[in-house]
Amino acid sequence: MRENWRKQAIIEALKEFDLAGKKELETLLMEHAQVSLQFELDCKENYERVGNSRIAGRPDLPPSIEWPCTEDGEAYTFLAQINLSELPFLPADNWPSSGMLYFFLGLDEPAYDVEHQVFYYDGDLTHLTLASLPEGTEEINAEERDFISHQVTWQPHLSFPDLGEASEMLFEEYEDLDTELSGVSDALGGGLQTWAGETQLDAYLCRNGLGDFLFNTYEMPKKLQQEARQGAQNWQVLFSLSSLREVNMCWWDAGYLEFLVHVEDLKEGRFANTYLNLATS
Template sequence: MSLSSAIESNRLSRVKDALHELSRECVRLSAERTTDSKTPIGISKFGGEPDVPPSFDWPMWDDEPMTFLGQINCQQISQILAPSFFPDSGLLYFFNFVDVDGCYDITESDEPTYVVRHIDASDLKRTEMPESTHELEYCTRLLTPTLGVSIPDLTDPTTVDLDLSDSERQAYTKLFLDLGGAEHQLFGHPALIQPYPSSFKNRDLLLQVISDTEDHDFMWGDCGYLYFMIPRGSGNPIEESIAEIAS
């Protein structure tokens, strides 16, 4: 559904111009459970084993290897939507530290418990996680990207000037769902499960990962969302990503 038709069907024509101005294009990521044996090298996916060059230095935290969260094929995404900061080739890798109980939390530490890394190489090989005390591996999920449109959460300060009535706020929530709701997503506005975090100020969404309530290996807090946010206007935003969980 296009943004214009969704606005009209939800009777929000009074603020249609403002909604068009606030909206941001995004890439929705549909995830399908599969196995690494069925996925080509270099494809966009969550979980399984990463496709990395032989010289790859596996990310560590507290002398333990981080768990591979996923990889994004930059060329595949750039053909759909290409923000100025986003590489047009190579792979974008995401890793996070999972403890012995299979839990992941953003702990306060001198060293981040997550890593975002871009590598542009052709000699990729599917690589096992180094030996660990926990060795938790996320199930493989093949990612299919499609172009989408996102609107800010009602707790986002940018929506204040809309001055929505109670009925319009309900319609706005329905509009959010009609546009795709909360999904795995690159770019655009984050789908919030808690009020707008102050840490998101002057930052934009790089990747949003939703908990999988059927396969509990992919769970952030209490059925929450995992966000990777990048600083707005930075020369190397991907290298300065921060991660945050809300549940």
């Protein structure tokens, strides 16, 4: 279903931008265009349903997952819960097909390797209950995170990864199409949007004990550099979340959060080793 949608969406995008018949471009898109699932804000959350996808507010947690707190006893901020069974289809084959994903945020500085936790639950959803902050705790930066919870719905969207020269060609010759394919935030999966730095490489370095080289990779031995850049390709977008006015959510200078996960961890349903970047101008 996903692949049929992807191919048809490429054909329709080429028609929309009067690019039908551009065989080289069509071949490039058919080979590399990815699918992301973008959420759209629906109504404000009233918590009448348990286990639905939502942004901000309070999560529906199973007994096996406690609201995470820092070592200093401050509660992480709940960002989102995603019911994977509500998706029209999965962004890629290596995604878990059912269960709940939960995203929590700690202190959002510095902007690299941001403090966070991601949980995955694939048990009985009737065991979920609406959670409250742990007794006696306060939320991190609570005065800046007075978010308004919303229910969300999901729509598929084409996304194009950074392919170096091929991506540059797409931008230079087909700017409107490039804008359409690269502007996908608030989504599961898809291509990286970070406009500064090398987020995949940062993720690899931080999760492999090489964080000291974050801003000076040129000091790494050549062989280690090659291994790092190769290994970085195994990190992909899990979830992105932008500054949403309706939610009263703003990340630094109207930036966004981008969660990355290793492809093997995603395949095995492991989310304890994810990486979070905050991108802003």
